[in-house]
Amino acid sequence: MENNFGKLLGYEVSDCEIKVSFEKREAYFTVVRDEIVRVYVPFFDENVKSKAIENDPCVDADFTVEQDGAAIVISTEKVVVKIYDDFVVDFYNAEGKLLMADYRGERTTKEKVSWMSLEMLEAEGHDISGYLEKPCRYQLVKKLDEGDDFYGLGDKSGFLNKKHYEYENWNSDLPQAHNEDFKALYKSIPFLMCLKKDAEAYGVFFDNTFRSNINLGKENTEYFFYSTEEGNLDYYFMTGESLVDVVGSYTYLTGTTPLPQLFTLGYQQSRWGYESADDINFVVDNYRASNIPLDVIHLDIDYMDNFKVFTWNEKNYGKPGELFDRIKGLGVKPVCIIDPGTKVEKGYSIDDEGVANDYFAKDKDGEVYVNAVWPGDSHFPDFGKEEVRNWWANNHKVLTDLGVGGIWNDMNEPASFHGELPADVVFHDEDRVTNHAEIHNVYGHNMCRATFQGLKDQTGKRPFVITRACYAGSQKYTTVWTGDNQSLWHHLQMVIPQLCNLGMSGFAFCGTDIGGFGADCTPELLCRWIQAAMFSPLFRNHAAKGTKDQEPWRFSKEVVDINRKYIELRYKFLPYIYDLFYKGETTGLPVMRPLVLHYPNDPEVRNLNSEFLAGENILVAPVLEQGVTKRMVYLPDGTWYDYWTGEKFEGKQYILKDAPIDVCPMYIKAGSIIPTYEVVQYVGEKAYNKVELLVTPGEGSYEHFQDNGEDYAYKNGIYNLYQFTTDANGNLTTEMKHQGYSVYEEVSVVKLGF
Ligand code: MIG
Numbered sequence: 001m002e003n004n005f006g007k008l009l010g011y012e013v014s015d016c017e018i019k020v021s022f023e024k025r026e027a028y029f030t031v032v033r034d035e036i037v038r039v040y041v042p043f044f045d046e047n048v049k050s051k052a053i054e055n056d057p058c059v060d061a062d063f064t065v066e067q068d069g070a071a072i073v074i075s076t077e078k079v080v081v082k083i084y085d086d087f088v089v090d091f092y093n094a095e096g097k098l099l100m101a102d103y104r105g106e107r108t109t110k111e112k113v114s115w116m117s118l119e120m121l122e123a124e125g126h127d128i129s130g131y132l133e134k135p136c137r138y139q140l141v142k143k144l145d146e147g148d149d150f151y152g153l154g155d156k157s158g159f160l161n162k163k164h165y166e167y168e169n170w171n172s173d174l175p176q177a178h179n180e181d182f183k184a185l186y187k188s189i190p191f192l193m194c195l196k197k198d199a200e201a202y203g204v205f206f207d208n209t210f211r212s213n214i215n216l217g218k219e220n221t222e223y224f225f226y227s228t229e230e231g232n233l234d235y236y237f238m239t240g241e242s243l244v245d246v247v248g249s250y251t252y253l254t255g256t257t258p259l260p261q262l263f264t265l266g267y268q269q270s271r272w273g274y275e276s277a278d279d280i281n282f283v284v285d286n287y288r289a290s291n292i293p294l295d296v297i298h299l300d301i302d303y304m305d306n307f308k309v310f311t312w313n314e315k316n317y318g319k320p321g322e323l324f325d326r327i328k329g330l331g332v333k334p335v336c337i338i339d340p341g342t343k344v345e346k347g348y349s350i351d352d353e354g355v356a357n358d359y360f361a362k363d364k365d366g367e368v369y370v371n372a373v374w375p376g377d378s379h380f381p382d383f384g385k386e387e388v389r390n391w392w393a394n395n396h397k398v399l400t401d402l403g404v405g406g407i408w409n410d411m412n413e414p415a416s417f418h419g420e421l422p423a424d425v426v427f428h429d430e431d432r433v434t435n436h437a438e439i440h441n442v443y444g445h446n447m448c449r450a451t452f453q454g455l456k457d458q459t460g461k462r463p464f465v466i467t468r469a470c471y472a473g474s475q476k477y478t479t480v481w482t483g484d485n486q487s488l489w490h491h492l493q494m495v496i497p498q499l500c501n502l503g504m505s506g507f508a509f510c511g512t513d514i515g516g517f518g519a520d521c522t523p524e525l526l527c528r529w530i531q532a533a534m535f536s537p538l539f540r541n542h543a544a545k546g547t548k549d550q551e552p553w554r555f556s557k558e559v560v561d562i563n564r565k566y567i568e569l570r571y572k573f574l575p576y577i578y579d580l581f582y583k584g585e586t587t588g589l590p591v592m593r594p595l596v597l598h599y600p601n602d603p604e605v606r607n608l609n610s611e612f613l614a615g616e617n618i619l620v621a622p623v624l625e626q627g628v629t630k631r632m633v634y635l636p637d638g639t640w641y642d643y644w645t646g647e648k649f650e651g652k653q654y655i656l657k658d659a660p661i662d663v664c665p666m667y668i669k670a671g672s673i674i675p676t677y678e679v680v681q682y683v684g685e686k687a688y689n690k691v692e693l694l695v696t697p698g699e700g701s702y703e704h705f706q707d708n709g710e711d712y713a714y715k716n717g718i719y720n721l722y723q724f725t726t727d728a729n730g731n732l733t734t735e736m737k738h739q740g741y742s743v744y745e746e747v748s749v750v751k752l753g754f
Contacts, residue, residue, distance in 0.1 A: 052473030147197025154189025251588025262709030266295025333405025393454030406464030444469030487516030503590025511538025
């Protein structure tokens with residue numbers, strides 16, 4: 001094995017940082033807090049600042065450092081790190097259990113070393129060409145233990161448990177149907193969680209924006225590895241009692257999903273192919289006529305003049321104010337798409353300004369870089385510069401002045417029609433000059449930051465931004481959808497694992513295109529999709545140009561009734577979902593959760609792809625297969641009540657539930673108190689001045705949040721926090737933990753299962 005760090009020489013401590021010296025290099029270990037330790041080696045550039053972690057996360061945690069035989073040992077209350085010669089590093093929990101160990105053997109591919117910096121090998125005069133198939137700056141190879149299961153990684157396709165698969169972090173817009181063998185999708189969230197055999201949990205966040213690979217025992221079941229073509233070695237090890245703690249640590253570092261506006265949790269309709277104001281009005285009118293609630297309609301690229309961002313196609317869409325005023329009069333908020341590609345056109349003010357001010361990326365020879373997207377030849381804003389983000393933010397004024405409800409950012413991988421942007425296209429990271437290879441995975445992130453800022457400054461409301469591409473930490477600025485899925489049953493099956501992993505990766509606010517984007521949706525698929533998506537935070541039906549009409553009211557009465565039933569149920573549970581967001585702003589926990597998050601000791605749920613929990617209290621087991629009308633449901637530990645019949649079941653067993661096309665099996669945990677609202681056609685149609693609590697047997701306790709649902713007043717105390725408790729008979733006691741907003745006129749109880 002190559003020795004490229006050499007022997008351990010010693011260490012120096014300053015504040016929360018421990019500099020560990022080896023013969024040939026130094027490595028830095030930072031105790032961020034009791035459960036989090038950062039490992040850092042600036043192979044690439046010391047001036048690179050994290051995009052995911054914006055503030056210094058270090059608290060003054062207590063720790064000790066000592067030399068213990070061959071190792072330097074760093075101990076906090078929760079983590080023990082042992083560092084050996086050659087930069088071999090092992091992480092233990094406080095009980096002395098080895099959680100993540102460096103792999104001692106050799107990788108079985110061409111790469112012959114278990115830890116390597118090519119730069120160093122090169123500097124030492126080695127010929128590195130034979131080592132790697134692809135250029136690789138460094139790799140981290142960790143021991144894979146029997147029973148290790150992996151979760152997280154954001155939007156990656158496939159199943160909940162990522163073990164035995166390999167992934168790539170390179171934001172990618174791929175038109176084919178996303179299959180389980182896809183390595184990359186639109187987002188790069190290099191956050192991995194491991195649940196060990198005995199349910200100890202840890203997480204690792206690899207904070208590097210360059211292209212990287214994560215191989216979780218696919219190459220060899222003895223180890224897993226992370227490798228990257230460039231960048232600093234910069235990763236965070238985090239642990240805790242459970243996966244819940246690990247999610248907490250990760251979102252402590254990168255930020256939690258902020259509380260959204262209430263209407264953004266309502267039902268939304270979109271289609272690429274609404275070609276005129278008439279089309280939009282027709283859709284809105286049909287929703288109202290069919291009594292299916294609707295809060296948002298999305299305007300895809302056709303609303304723009306020749307796909308020029310921040311313009312309006314007056315020919316087909318009339319006066320912008322007129323359309324907005326009409327649909328807003330019906331209670332529907334318009335959301336407009338904005339792509340990054342800016343049409344190259346003299347006299348188009350956005351492009352002129354961008355060129356004049358040096359706001360666009362340039363090629364290596366200093367010419368403004370051009371590639372084609374929807375508007376034809378286009379320029380690409382250099383969002384890494386603050387000046388550019390401010391400019392972009394201000395450009396949104398033309399839409400916020402009209403009362404736009406939110407902004408949908410697409411094509412920001414960035415996607416381009418004439419091949420991918422070359423690696424050497426020049427971009428900035430603030431003042432630092434860099435290139436596409438480094439900026440690619442944070443292009444969407446930086447764009448969303450700008451969009452968020454624009455909406456926040458111009459409206460004073462909590463911004464509603466939706467993006468396709470992003471990086472770790474983008475959850476602070478934007479919601480996400482999973483891009484171009486298709487109307488396929490296996491894509492319906494992917495909804496749960498994909499959204500649960502996004503949720504555990506910080507993105508509490510996520511969704512898929514309901515009904516599927518590409519291909520034609522069948523009536524049955526749409527019914528099952530709306531059921532599976534009922535608790536998906538972003539609740540939007542969207543379809544591609546040229547596909548079969550997909551609004552529920554285009555189908556038979558049965559399909560309309562089933563869609564209305566579940567969309568109404570969504571509006572009923574709106575306060576519960578909103579509470580999950582309110583709590584998640586502190587805990588980092590998502591709305592849609594895999595069972596493994598709360599039942600890590602139950603081996604039955606480690607690979608459970610077909611059920612999820614909404615919060616902790618509602619278990620949803622939708623039918624995900626064509627033609628199936630009976631569903632095997634696994635209930636975890638505890639007592640559960642069938643939402644539809646009130647029937648009681650003890651957990652830790654499989655049950656068989658009849659699930660005809662209009663039934664989505666749902667179970668409520670014993671001791672639940674679930675706030676519900678009256679069904680409305682849109683948020684704001686009526687004041688929510690009463691709340692009805694759905695209560696199941698068993699003593700319960702629940703905190704409920706209420707505010708204006710729109711702005712930041714709650715940060716200044718303008719909200720109510722109710723503490724509800726129930727006794728075994730379902731008798732309710734209410735205590736006001738905080739009162740700063742008008743209180744409900746009525747709080748009532750509906751009992752289930754008594
Ligand atoms: O190249 O704006 O994922 O949701 O409707 C296609 C048109 C561009 C891709 C997005 C999709 C959107 C479509 N866009």
